[in-house]
Structures are given as C-alpha cells and as structure tokens.
Amino acid sequence: MAKVKKQPRPKAVTPKGFRDYFGAEVTQRKAMLDKISEVYQLYGFEALESSAVETVEALGKFLPDVDRPNEGVFAWQEDDDADWLALRYDLTAPLARVYAQYRNDLPTPYRRYAMGPVWRNEKPGPGRFRQFYQCDADTVGASSVAADAEICAMLADTLEAVGIPRGDYIVRVNNRKVLNGVLESIGLSDDLIVNPRPMTLDEAALALYSDMVKRNIESISRLDVLRQIDKFDKVGREGVKQLLTAGRKDDSGAFIDGVGLPDEAAERVISFLTAKSSNSAETLENLKVAVGSSAIGREGVAELEMISELLAYQGYEADRIVIDPSVVRGLGYYTGPVYEAELTFEINDEKGRPRQFGSVAGGGRYDDLVKRFTGQEVPATGVSIGVDRLLAALQAKGRMTKETVGPVIVTVMDRDRMAHYQSIVGELRAAGIRAEVYLGNPKNFGNQLKYADKRNAPLAIIEGSDEAERGVVQVKDLVLGAEIAKTASLEEWKGQPAQSEVKRSELVAVIKKMLG
Amino acid sequence: MAKVKKQPRPKAVTPKGFRDYFGAEVTQRKAMLDKISEVYQLYGFEALESSAVETVEALGKFLPDVDRPNEGVFAWQEDDDADWLALRYDLTAPLARVYAQYRNDLPTPYRRYAMGPVWRNEKPGPGRFRQFYQCDADTVGASSVAADAEICAMLADTLEAVGIPRGDYIVRVNNRKVLNGVLESIGLSDDLIVNPRPMTLDEAALALYSDMVKRNIESISRLDVLRQIDKFDKVGREGVKQLLTAGRKDDSGAFIDGVGLPDEAAERVISFLTAKSSNSAETLENLKVAVGSSAIGREGVAELEMISELLAYQGYEADRIVIDPSVVRGLGYYTGPVYEAELTFEINDEKGRPRQFGSVAGGGRYDDLVKRFTGQEVPATGVSIGVDRLLAALQAKGRMTKETVGPVIVTVMDRDRMAHYQSIVGELRAAGIRAEVYLGNPKNFGNQLKYADKRNAPLAIIEGSDEAERGVVQVKDLVLGAEIAKTASLEEWKGQPAQSEVKRSELVAVIKKMLG
Structure with a gap:
C-alpha cells in the first residue's frame, strides 16, 4: 500500500482570543438567557x-479597494466572484x-428578541x-418614545428577574437630541447626528472623535467641546469651565489651551453637565434651561419628559430608572433616547x-x-444585554456558584455485573435522579472515588458480590465524607460514618431522601 | 462640510445557503434542545x-500547498503569518x-454533551x-462497549422524551469489526479501518469509495465488494451474488462484470447481508457464521453480543434497539460499534x-x-442528533404546530392615555399574561386589529374615553371572532358576539379565565 505522508501532530489549542465553556459555565448562562x-x-x-x-455588504463594512475588508470583523471570500461573507459582530x-x-x-x-454569540476581530485582552x-x-x-420607555421598564424587570435586586442597579436615560440642542444653543451648528450616510452600529462604535476627524467633518468645534465634556469626571466643573474658555494648567504644570468659548456659552455647557438632580422632574427643568431656545434640544427634553411620565405612571421611580444627561452611548449613531443599565454595587477587582x-x-x-437598505426611514429602538458581564456580576456577588452538583456514581466492583449496575442507574434516572455507572x-477502586470527587458527585453506590448476595448496597455520602476527612481522627475515619448500608429494594427511596 | 461619497444601497439578503428562523421556529427548537x-x-x-x-489545523483540514484550505469548511486567514481559522463543521x-x-x-x-450550530461550505439544496x-x-x-450500549439506550430515551412514541423509531446497531471480519474471512485483507493516518469525522464523511481510490489505496478488491454490497437494496440477494461472482445483465440488457469471488466467498458476504433476524440473538448467530474464523470479526460479534445483553437486561428490546448488519455509517472513520436512529413512520414528501x-x-x-493530537489512543464513542430533521419529523406528524399564541394586544384609542394603557399591560404581565400596547x-384602528391578527393575538382590549369614564373595557375574542366571521351573516357579525364588556377592576381575572 502506498504510504500517505505523515502529518505532524496538530496543536490542541483554542484559537487566540477564543475560549471554551464547561459545565456550570454553560448551564448558568443558559438559565440566565x-x-x-x-x-x-x-x-x-x-x-x-x-x-x-452575513454578507459584508449587509453588515455595513464597506470594502476598501484592497483584498481584505475592514478590521473588526472576521470575513472571508470563497472565490473572486463570490460575496465577501463575515460573522455578525452584533445582533x-x-x-x-x-x-x-x-x-x-x-x-x-x-x-x-435575539440571543447568541457575536464575533469581533479585535485584540483580545483579560476578560475580553x-x-x-x-x-x-x-x-x-x-x-x-413609548417604545423607548417600555424597553427601559423591561430592562429593569429583566435585571430583577435574573437576580439583581432593586437598589443594586439603575437604568439611566438620556437623549441625543438634548446635547445637540445645547451645542446648537451656543452657536455650534455642525451636525454630528445626521451623518452624511447612515452608519451601522459598529461604525458608530468605531466613530471615536479622532475617527470623525478622519471622515472629513470640516468644523471640529463641536468635537473640541465634546472632548472637554468627556474630561468632566477627571477635572470637575471648574476644570471643564477653564478648558471650554481660556485654558488651564494641568497637574504637571503644563498649560492646556482652551476652546475659546465665551463664558456664557461655557456656563450653558456646564449647566447641561450638572443638570442631574436626585429626581427626574428637577433634572428636566435644568435641561430646559440648558438647551435654551434650540428646537432640537426642546424636542429632546420633551421626549425625556414623556418617557419619565410614562414610567412614573407605571411605578418605575428614580430608584430604578432615572434621567441622566451624562449618558453618551454610541455618540455617532443614536438619533434619540439612549439608555444604559449600571450595577451600582461594588465588587473587588483582580487586585482586591x-x-x-x-x-x-x-x-x-x-x-x-x-x-x-430601503431608502425609507424606519424608526427603531432597542437594548443589548451583555450576558457574560451580567453573569460575572452575579458570580462576583456570590449569587451564583461556579459548581453544580454532579451525578450519583454507581461504582463497578465486579465487571461481570455491569448490566446489573446499569439497571441501578436506570431506576435512579427513572426517578429523576442524575446517575451514572463508572x-x-x-x-x-481509588480511581473510581477520585472520579466521583472530580465530578462533584454527592453520593457513590457500592455493590460487591457480598452485598449482592445479601440484597444490600453501600451508599457513601461524599459531601459528608469530605467534611469528616478534614477533622476526624484516623480511627473515626475508619469507622466510615459517611457510609451506610441500604436495602437494594429501598435504594431509590433512600437516595431520593438523602439528596433532599 | 465635505461630502462623503454616496454608497450604493446594500442588498438585504441572507447569504446563499443560510436562513433566518422566526418565532416558533426558534422557540420550538429551543424546547426540543x-x-x-x-x-x-x-x-x-x-x-x-x-x-x-477553530484553527484549521486542529479541525483536521490539512492545507494543500495553495492559499485556500480544503473545501467543506468556511475558513480564513487574517494575515500571512496568522493561523488559518475556520468555523466548526461538527461538534x-x-x-x-x-x-x-x-x-x-x-x-x-x-x-x-454539546449543542449548537455547525457550518458546512457545501452546495446548498432544498432543505439543506x-x-x-x-x-x-x-x-x-x-x-x-458498556459506553456504546448506554448511548444507544440514551438515544432511545431521548427520542421518546421529545415526543416520538415507542414503535415510531428504531435504534439500529452494528459493528465495523464484523464487516471487516467477513471480508478478512474471504481473504480480502487490505485494511479500510486503520487508515494510514487517523481521519477526522468530516474526512470520513467525504471518504466515499471514489475518494478512497484517490487516496492511493493500492488494492481495491475490498472496495469492489463494498460497491456491490451497497447495491443490495436495488438488485437483491441474487443480483449481489452475481455481481460478486461472474457478473450479471442489468435491466437494460447490458452486462456488468462481476468481481470474480468464488461462490463460497460470495455466499459468506450474502450471509452477512442477510444476517438480520427479527431478534438480536438469531442475528448474532448468523453473524458468527458469516465472520468464520476471523479474529477481528469474532471480536466484533462478541461486542455486539455484550451490547445486546446489557440493553436486554435493562429492558431495551428489539422494538427499540436492534442489531442490524446493514448499518454502515461513516465507513472510513469508525473503529467499532456504530449506531443509527431511524423514524419508522411514513410522511408525505413535497409531491404528496x-x-x-x-x-x-x-x-x-x-x-x-x-x-x-496526543499520540496516545483514547477510546471514545458518541451520538449526534440532527435536531432540525427531528423537528421536521414532529411537524410532519402534526405533533408540533408552526404557530404560537401571540400576546394580548391593548389597542390605543386615545394617544394621551398611553400611560394608562401601559399600566393595563403592566397588570397583565404581573399576572404572567403575555401582553403589549400597540x-x-x-x-x-383597522391597522391595529390587523396587527393583532398578524401577531396571532388571542384577545384585543379596547378602552376609549367612554369606556374609561364608565370604568369598563371591551374585550374582543379574536379567535372566536375569526370563526364567526367565516359563517355569520352581516347582521349576526355586527352584533359583535365575540366582543364583551368587562369591568376594569375585573379585567385581569376575566382575561386569565378566557385564556384558560
């Protein structure tokens, strides 16, 4: 027979940036979904x-004049005449x-609704x-905007349904039109909302300020303002005010040029940034002042007002859903209300x-x-839940264990009695008890018990020829056994307090009781 | 502002050979999984x-000396230095x-266990x-082989759990070693089981006879025999016998050369092909004769015997799991027992x-x-259920409807009362009733009812200002309404027998009752 050339052994590795999910990782995510x-x-x-x-065309990845499509997606072309195809990067x-x-x-x-994996061709990182x-x-x-309000309410309900109690989360709502109104009201009229062509969500995700500059937006004065707004958390109210006007010295003593807005305009931006109050009605009043006479700004505030009213009528108060002008999600893409759910509890990071x-x-x-696709405007609104992050949150709070209870293990003392052992697990399964023969x-025999341990088995069943003759089996409580092993003396341990003899005919009933 | 070049509109199409699943198609598959x-x-x-x-390397698609990997998978390479990656083609x-x-x-x-989509880069066809x-x-x-027996038992249990009653399916079991033993016993010793290198499952799927020839297996005498065996269903016992020996005339009168086996050898192959009896014990006796003194053949029969005993002991008789020498799955790949579940009922094809x-x-x-990967042999056995085919079977038998009941629709008579309508659906949802506001x-208003119809809504709720004042709502039974519309006269229909007035305070209780 002709020899086929021997191939070198392939490497058994998950591709870089991908991972596999085992046991409880799979079932817990499924339970959450x-x-x-x-x-x-x-x-x-x-x-x-x-x-x-999807076709790359439908996904909205516009191909450059080269062989490879944009970064960010996994894409391929079967042959030169075929469509470029790609894995979806979102839903x-x-x-x-x-x-x-x-x-x-x-x-x-x-x-x-839709749930499932999405793929991003990005540099992987820890937890990414x-x-x-x-x-x-x-x-x-x-x-x-009743549709937006409803999705916010549903988001709150969903978080509670998966085990985040009220008080541990907050849904924050803003409206893209309000910020645009503020900027319009201070005379900055270049338009960041209505893009020269509609963008996909992913383009939006990529549409950072630098990127916007690349896309040849002539005037960057709005962008300058946005950049300073983004520093609010870091430099505070006075810092932003200085950056919007004449400039400021940073901590190192270096002077940062200001944008050059008049004081009044800067104050208006600041009033927007600090508009949030402990109740939504006050926040809305503050926003009305901030947008001044801007039509788009007023429209935005009116929409937030309606959302707020609808939610309040249904009992969703500021402890669950709140108007918050600092929410700026997907700046380049959204056209109206934007919302975000945040978990408000603290967890310890990798460094404690x-x-x-x-x-x-x-x-x-x-x-x-x-x-x-259609040329006609079609209104749409929706939410995306990051399921893996939400799972991580529940685990961090100790509301989800990483282990599940394994099956009852029937050990094999006598290979010839395999059919008999199989019939024991058959009975257990018929009673709804998870069970298997080793x-x-x-x-x-030690390997069998090690296996039971690795499977996190609660009980092991042992039936040798002696037990078979007497019509009994030994049941070993592995959880109790592990506890006793920690504290007991050798004599106590040898007494096998975690092991008991059970009549074969009563086995299923006893095990059912032991498993609670 | 600089104009960005206008892009042509993308086509809204699912890529060729792919499809989208809507509503019940998704939830029914999920229920089955x-x-x-x-x-x-x-x-x-x-x-x-x-x-x-996966990496193409790990999947077992050995790259030829060209840029593109084998057909059959969707694969891509990010850049010249990167690993080739591919979508998994099986689990x-x-x-x-x-x-x-x-x-x-x-x-x-x-x-x-694992469940999920797999991808094949194959020519799509109807239902494929x-x-x-x-x-x-x-x-x-x-x-x-207790592991193989267990999987056969589990397969039978699984089919019954998803709604295929006993009698409507059969699990057929064979053993690769038996056929090899038969061929060995007649002096055909070239080896189709132990391939020069291990094959992946997908290679196995591709390893049709013609393909095997391509892979430079020198002697094709076994292949010749296998080709004739494969015609058993078509030409019957005598036809195969002729083809294995001196040849035969086909229906058109053309003469087909025979393989040239001696009569005795041909009879042995025939005895294998016709070994199946109505009970497994007899089948096994027949197979023992067929394999003669071949060691591998005897080992195969002994394994089938053990599987048969284990299953019988647990009550899986020939009405559920049967030894059947005609099962030849993935001929190039499997090394021992093979099994297959078949639905035995008839359905009507596209042409009735x-x-x-x-x-x-x-x-x-x-x-x-x-x-x-490891160089060490690791025994393994397992089953794959074709979920989409199983769903199709249940649908064909009318055991699964294609429609699900939609939500209760609260219509909008008065836009200003949106908050109030939302609170009605809030109450219904709190009672576990699927509901939404239009x-x-x-x-x-006609569009609202059309929408309710399209959603397959069982009930519509109508509350105008008149009803609101009187503290009542109208409940329209859309299922009954559709029935009445078919038979009633115009007068009867105008009397709106499918519509009833319900006190607002009793609404949830009444709806709960109406939905049963």
Missing part, C-alpha cells in the same frame, strides 16, 4: 435567530437586514474575548480593590439603520 | 460549549481538540443549509407521496480521533 427571554416574551417580543454569517445590524428583507411579511411594529454572547430586544417601526461594577446593558433609538477501567 | 439536554444530564453528561471558531472534532487540550483537568471518562444545529453526547476515555422519514441520529466508536401609529 431563559429568564431574560421569559421577560422579553411577556412583553410581547418574538424570537428571531438570524444566520450567524442589531442583522436585525436591520432581516427587517428590510422581510418587511412585507413581518408585523409592524416588529418586536423581536473575540466571541461573546449578546441578548437583545428591539422594537422596529414604532416612532413613539473595590470598584463599581458598571454597565451591563445599553441601547437607544436608531432611526436610520433600516434606511441603509465506565472507566474499574480495576483501581 | 431543552428536553434532549435534560435526558443527557440525567445520564450524567456535562455541558460543553467550545468556541465556534466531534472540537471535542477531540478540547479533550486533548484539557485532559489533565477533565475527569476520565469525560462525558460531555450551510448552518444547522447538532446535539451531541460523547463519552471519551471509556473503552468498554408517502415515504419513510429515515435517519435522525447516528454515531459510533472512534478510538483514533484524540490520538491525532406601539405603531394608532390613527387607523
């Missing part, structure tokens, strides 16, 4: 599972494609993977320092996304 | 969700990689997509002709797959 989808369904949303693969771009494709068959408004789960709900075709957990979900109104090499 | 994983867990299997992306190759990678941390035996679901369970590290539904799951023992443009 189940709870989330239950709430989404209760609100009338319908499931959609779109293809994981919103595919929704826009699906709605445009099936709009004549879908109800309007179309409320859909190239494949991760999203869980989205969107309403397409509803222009009323307490820190706020931060954002776990966000979204907003994007009225231009379907238009890319299927490795049974020679070394 | 939930039921399957429940059984798998009961049997002690642990969840694994490996990365959807078994990733399991082998995961087990090799984590073998020191995983329990042995490692029982894992490039992305589809698999749901696998495998035991790695158990050489005993009755046909057997056929195979919905299959698997077997593959002892060489992990060895690719969020489209409320001007045209």
Whole structure:
C-alpha cells in the first residue's frame, strides 16, 4: 500500500482570543438567557435567530479597494466572484437586514428578541474575548418614545428577574437630541447626528472623535467641546469651565489651551453637565434651561419628559430608572433616547480593590439603520444585554456558584455485573435522579472515588458480590465524607460514618431522601 | 462640510445557503434542545460549549500547498503569518481538540454533551443549509462497549422524551469489526479501518469509495465488494451474488462484470447481508457464521453480543434497539460499534407521496480521533442528533404546530392615555399574561386589529374615553371572532358576539379565565 505522508501532530489549542465553556459555565448562562427571554416574551417580543454569517455588504463594512475588508470583523471570500461573507459582530445590524428583507411579511411594529454569540476581530485582552454572547430586544417601526420607555421598564424587570435586586442597579436615560440642542444653543451648528450616510452600529462604535476627524467633518468645534465634556469626571466643573474658555494648567504644570468659548456659552455647557438632580422632574427643568431656545434640544427634553411620565405612571421611580444627561452611548449613531443599565454595587477587582461594577446593558433609538437598505426611514429602538458581564456580576456577588452538583456514581466492583449496575442507574434516572455507572477501567477502586470527587458527585453506590448476595448496597455520602476527612481522627475515619448500608429494594427511596 | 461619497444601497439578503428562523421556529427548537439536554444530564453528561471558531489545523483540514484550505469548511486567514481559522463543521472534532487540550483537568471518562450550530461550505439544496444545529453526547476515555450500549439506550430515551412514541423509531446497531471480519474471512485483507493516518469525522464523511481510490489505496478488491454490497437494496440477494461472482445483465440488457469471488466467498458476504433476524440473538448467530474464523470479526460479534445483553437486561428490546448488519455509517472513520436512529413512520414528501422519514441520529466508536493530537489512543464513542430533521419529523406528524399564541394586544384609542394603557399591560404581565400596547401609529384602528391578527393575538382590549369614564373595557375574542366571521351573516357579525364588556377592576381575572 502506498504510504500517505505523515502529518505532524496538530496543536490542541483554542484559537487566540477564543475560549471554551464547561459545565456550570454553560448551564448558568443558559438559565440566565431563559429568564431574560421569559421577560422579553411577556412583553410581547418574538424570537428571531438570524444566520450567524452575513454578507459584508449587509453588515455595513464597506470594502476598501484592497483584498481584505475592514478590521473588526472576521470575513472571508470563497472565490473572486463570490460575496465577501463575515460573522455578525452584533445582533442589531442583522436585525436591520432581516427587517428590510422581510418587511412585507413581518408585523409592524416588529418586536423581536435575539440571543447568541457575536464575533469581533479585535485584540483580545483579560476578560475580553473575540466571541461573546449578546441578548437583545428591539422594537422596529414604532416612532413613539413609548417604545423607548417600555424597553427601559423591561430592562429593569429583566435585571430583577435574573437576580439583581432593586437598589443594586439603575437604568439611566438620556437623549441625543438634548446635547445637540445645547451645542446648537451656543452657536455650534455642525451636525454630528445626521451623518452624511447612515452608519451601522459598529461604525458608530468605531466613530471615536479622532475617527470623525478622519471622515472629513470640516468644523471640529463641536468635537473640541465634546472632548472637554468627556474630561468632566477627571477635572470637575471648574476644570471643564477653564478648558471650554481660556485654558488651564494641568497637574504637571503644563498649560492646556482652551476652546475659546465665551463664558456664557461655557456656563450653558456646564449647566447641561450638572443638570442631574436626585429626581427626574428637577433634572428636566435644568435641561430646559440648558438647551435654551434650540428646537432640537426642546424636542429632546420633551421626549425625556414623556418617557419619565410614562414610567412614573407605571411605578418605575428614580430608584430604578432615572434621567441622566451624562449618558453618551454610541455618540455617532443614536438619533434619540439612549439608555444604559449600571450595577451600582461594588465588587473587588483582580487586585482586591473595590470598584463599581458598571454597565451591563445599553441601547437607544436608531432611526436610520433600516434606511441603509430601503431608502425609507424606519424608526427603531432597542437594548443589548451583555450576558457574560451580567453573569460575572452575579458570580462576583456570590449569587451564583461556579459548581453544580454532579451525578450519583454507581461504582463497578465486579465487571461481570455491569448490566446489573446499569439497571441501578436506570431506576435512579427513572426517578429523576442524575446517575451514572463508572465506565472507566474499574480495576483501581481509588480511581473510581477520585472520579466521583472530580465530578462533584454527592453520593457513590457500592455493590460487591457480598452485598449482592445479601440484597444490600453501600451508599457513601461524599459531601459528608469530605467534611469528616478534614477533622476526624484516623480511627473515626475508619469507622466510615459517611457510609451506610441500604436495602437494594429501598435504594431509590433512600437516595431520593438523602439528596433532599 | 465635505461630502462623503454616496454608497450604493446594500442588498438585504441572507447569504446563499443560510436562513433566518422566526418565532416558533426558534422557540420550538429551543424546547426540543431543552428536553434532549435534560435526558443527557440525567445520564450524567456535562455541558460543553467550545468556541465556534477553530484553527484549521486542529479541525483536521490539512492545507494543500495553495492559499485556500480544503473545501467543506468556511475558513480564513487574517494575515500571512496568522493561523488559518475556520468555523466548526461538527461538534466531534472540537471535542477531540478540547479533550486533548484539557485532559489533565477533565475527569476520565469525560462525558460531555454539546449543542449548537455547525457550518458546512457545501452546495446548498432544498432543505439543506450551510448552518444547522447538532446535539451531541460523547463519552471519551471509556473503552468498554458498556459506553456504546448506554448511548444507544440514551438515544432511545431521548427520542421518546421529545415526543416520538415507542414503535415510531428504531435504534439500529452494528459493528465495523464484523464487516471487516467477513471480508478478512474471504481473504480480502487490505485494511479500510486503520487508515494510514487517523481521519477526522468530516474526512470520513467525504471518504466515499471514489475518494478512497484517490487516496492511493493500492488494492481495491475490498472496495469492489463494498460497491456491490451497497447495491443490495436495488438488485437483491441474487443480483449481489452475481455481481460478486461472474457478473450479471442489468435491466437494460447490458452486462456488468462481476468481481470474480468464488461462490463460497460470495455466499459468506450474502450471509452477512442477510444476517438480520427479527431478534438480536438469531442475528448474532448468523453473524458468527458469516465472520468464520476471523479474529477481528469474532471480536466484533462478541461486542455486539455484550451490547445486546446489557440493553436486554435493562429492558431495551428489539422494538427499540436492534442489531442490524446493514448499518454502515461513516465507513472510513469508525473503529467499532456504530449506531443509527431511524423514524419508522411514513410522511408525505413535497409531491404528496408517502415515504419513510429515515435517519435522525447516528454515531459510533472512534478510538483514533484524540490520538491525532496526543499520540496516545483514547477510546471514545458518541451520538449526534440532527435536531432540525427531528423537528421536521414532529411537524410532519402534526405533533408540533408552526404557530404560537401571540400576546394580548391593548389597542390605543386615545394617544394621551398611553400611560394608562401601559399600566393595563403592566397588570397583565404581573399576572404572567403575555401582553403589549400597540406601539405603531394608532390613527387607523383597522391597522391595529390587523396587527393583532398578524401577531396571532388571542384577545384585543379596547378602552376609549367612554369606556374609561364608565370604568369598563371591551374585550374582543379574536379567535372566536375569526370563526364567526367565516359563517355569520352581516347582521349576526355586527352584533359583535365575540366582543364583551368587562369591568376594569375585573379585567385581569376575566382575561386569565378566557385564556384558560
């Protein structure tokens, strides 16, 4: 026979930036997704599972004049004539494609939820993977901000459903139109909202200020202002005021040039930044002052007012959902209300320092996304929950264990009695008890118990020929056994207090009782 | 502002060979996966969700000396120095990689289940997509055929759990070693089992006879025999006998050369092909005769005997699991027992002709797959359920409807009372009733009812200012309404028998009752 050339052994590795999920990691995420989808369904949303693969064209990755598409997605081309294909990088771009494709068959408004992995071709980092789960709900075709309010309410309900108690989260709501109104009111009229062409969500994510400059926006005065606003957390009210006007010295003594706004204009920006009050009504009053006579600004405040009223009427008060002008999500993309859910409790980071957990979900109104395909504006709003972050939060709070209880293990004392051992697990399973026979090499009994330990088994069942003759089995309580092993003397331990003899005929009933 | 060049509108299409799943298509598959994983867990299997992306090297697609990897997978390379990556084409190759990678941390035996989409870069056809679901369970590290028997039993349990009653399915079991033994016993010794190098499952799938020839297997005499065996269904016992010996005339009168086996050898092959009896004990006796003195053949029969005994002891008789020599799955790949679940009922095909539904799951023992990575043989056996086919079967039998009941729709008669309508759905949701307010443009009331119809809503709630004043709402039974509309006269229909007035305070209780 002709020899086939021997291949070198392949490496057994997960590709860089990807990971595998085992046991409880899978089932706990599934349980969370189940709870989330239950709430989404209760609100009338319908499931959609779109293809994981999209054409690059539909995703909105505009190909440069080279062979490779933009960074950020995993893309390939089968042959020179074929479409470029890519893995979806979020669940919103595919929704826009699906709605445009099936709009004549879908109800309007179309409320859909979707959950599943998305892929990003980005530099991986600690806790940052190239494949991760999203869980989205969107309403397409509803222009009323009642749709936005509803999604905020649903977001609060969802967080409580997965185990974040009231007080441990806050949903913060803002409106892109308000900031635009403020900037308009101080005479900065270049337009960051209405882009020369509609952007996809991912473009928006990439649309950092520097990027905007690249896209040839002539006047950058608004951008200058935005850059200073972004420093508010760091330099505070007075610092921003100086940066917006004549400039300031930083901590190193270096002088940073100011933007050169008049004092009054700077004050207006500051009044926007500090508009947040402990109750939404006061915040809204402050925002009205901040937008002055700007029509778009007033519209934005009116929308926030309506959202606030709708939510208050249903009992969602400021302890759950609050108007907050500092929310600036996806600046380049959203066209109206934006919202974000933040967990407010502290957890310890890798170095043991307490820190706020931060954002776990966000979204907003994007009225231009379907238009890319159809030419007609289609209003849409929706939220995306970062499922993996939310799981991490629950784990950090100790509300989710990393281990699950394993099956009852029936050990093999006598290879010839395999069929009999199988019938024991058969009985246990029929009673709904997770159970299995040890299927490795049974020679070394210690290995069987090590296996049971590794599987986190609560009980092991032992039946040798002696027990079989007497119609009994030994049941070993592995949890109790492990506890006793920690404290007991050798004599106590040899007495095997964690092991008991049970009549074969009573086995299922006894085990059911032992497992509670 | 500089104009950005206008892009042509992208096409809103699912990539060729892919599809989107809506509503019930998603939730029904999820319900099925939930039921399957429940059984798998009961049997002690642990969840694994490996990365959807693998290195081409780990998947076992050996790159030719060109830029593109083998057909069959979706693969790409980020840059010239980077690894080729690919979407997984099944769940078994990733399991082998995961087990090799984590073998020191995983329990042995490692029982894992996995479910999720896989991707094949194949020519799409009717009902044949490039992305589809698999749901696998495998035991790695158990050489005993008790592991194979257990998976066959679990497969039977699983089919019953998802709604295929006993009698509507059959699990058929064979053993690769038996056929090899038969061929050995007639003096054909070239080796199709132990390949010059271990093959991946996908290679196996591709390893059709013609392909084997390409792979330079010198002697093709076994292949010749296999080709004739494959015609058994078509030409019958006598036809195969002729083809194995001196040749035969086909229906058109053309003469087909025979393989040239002596009569006795041909009879032995025939005895293998016709070994199946109505009970497994008889089948096994027949197989013993067929393999003669071949050691590998006898080993194969002994393994089947043990599987048969284990299953019989647990009550899995020939009405559920049967020894069947005609099962030849993945001929190039499996090393021992192979098994297949077939639905035995008839359904009507696209043209209304009755046909057997056929195979919905299959698997077997593959002892060489992990060895690719580690150099050490690791025994493994497992099953893969074709979830989408199984769903199609249940739908074809009318055991699964394609529609789900939609939410209760609260219509909008008065835009200013939106908060109030929202509070109605809030109450309904709090009572666990799926409900939503119509969020489209409320001007045209007919559109609201059309929407309710499209959503398959059971009830619509109507509250105008008149009703609000009187503290009542109208409840429209849309299911009853649709029935009445079919038969009633105009007068009867105008009497609105499907509509009733309900006190606002009793609304939730009444709706709960109406929905049963």
